[in-house]
Amino acid sequence: MHRYQVDVLCTDPRHPVRPLLESWRARQAAHDIAILGHSSQLRGGDFLFLVSCQEIIRAEIRNRYRYALVLHASPLPQGRGMSPHIWQVLEGKREITLTMLNAEDALDSGDIWVQQVFCLEGHELADEINAKLFDCEIALMDWALENCESSSPRTQSGEGSFYRRRTPEDSRIDPEKSLADQFNLLRVADPERYPAFFDWQGHRYHIVLKKAEEK
DSSP states (O other): OOEEEEEEEEEOTOOOOOOHHHHHHHTTTTEEEEESGGGGGGOOOOEEESSSSSSSSHHHHTTTTTEEEEESSTTTTTTESOHHHHHHHHOOOOOOEEEEOOOOOOTTTTEEEEEEEEEEEEEHHHHHHHHHHHHHHHHHHHHHHGGGOOOOOOOOOOOOOOOOOOGGGGOOOEEEEETGGGGHHHHHHHHTOOOOOEEETEEEEEEEEOOOOOO
């Protein structure tokens, strides 16, 4: 088996995918893999995986790699942009498509290598949604190491759509609305980084949703 040099760029050190990336590196010990937090650390080589990366990676950096690949949780060209799986949960979608595509200058515009769907049942909280998403991300990274040499990507086709970047304000809960009406918003809120909140009588309150232990 060929030994690849692989860089994985995840720019948020607090992102919950980081521990899984470290576990993946240990499992793929036959390759030279580095988990990095900033583009200035990129070494060049065979594969660059952009996972939850908030930096724009210029062509001069991408060209140091044979494959520069993005993981994006939407059925491209639908759902380009930021936090697509969260927006889709808020829209009520139960099937989320993870796409592996070439990184290009235009956001989420590159040719598609492979897609994989994971399903939600409607009750999962942020950590459970992330677990399903991250499992798919790891599976597609495995796929790339095993198949890119013998596969070819396809161009995107059809009309695209775009999701804007989410801000902490997007986790605001309206205390005048019912819990049922805002359940999807509560369950996608990251309790560590972007907790749900509401303002009441001059004070701000955070809401952390946790499933009760099943008896």
